[in-house]
Amino acid sequence: MEEKEGAIVKKGHEEGLKMALSLLEEYQLPAGLLPLADVIEVGFVKTTGYMWILQTKKVEHNFKMISKLVSYGAEITGYVEKKRIKKLKGVKAKELMLWPPVGDISVDDSPTGKIHFKSLAGITKTFPVEAFAAGQ
Template sequence: MASKDIATHRAGAEIYHGATLCKQKARELLDKFRLPETLMPFNDLIELGFNPTTGFMWMKQQKPTKYRVKDTGVSSYASELTGFLEDRRMRKLTGIKSKDMMIWMTISDVSIDRGDPNKIIFTTSMGLWKSFPVTAFENEPEEVK
């Protein structure tokens, strides 16, 4: 499904290749939309695309990975990640799961709380949500082997 969405939004998109350039551009994109620059791991990206007309963003990495962010738990990232960027929000996400109480939950939305910009909210596809302080994303996530 992610590959099909990527193909749909490729026309008119800014596309970058190579780990160093993709990491730099991904951080710039998140910063532009006022999201924490270390919200997601960017170490093994092979392609990053962003369509400024639709707001669609995608990332391709070498292999699926798991990372731990201080005080938030473990998250799993598929080899293809997609979503739509808006001011302080990523919506319709695909390829991201978070483990909570031994259950993997698909993350579909990440947003900065409008009422309290020091909180970031993660919402599942089932409507469940959890908030964390934005400061939890100040440091690089660590890979879980």
């Protein structure tokens, strides 16, 4: 597991959730982007931006403002950088009858206030950032 070398690791729901939220804040990503439940572990490697989240089970979350159902796997990994998560694994968004995996999330600089989700199939969806505010 070389990609986990030098990582900061937090165990347990409270500490893990706190760390995940602080990473979102630090990299200017919306706080409600990762609605996690029963977190086992969150890890982050500052030098590479590699992040992983382990939860006891898959979580489905409905973002009401945009009527979008998103599935978060028991293991989520990706590379975090300013206003972006690349090579994301473990997150799927319901699109009609399909669940294409989301591979890339990026947030525009203000003032557009848009967030873009790119699936591995090359489909990009754009939504207002407010839809992913904490508590949505």
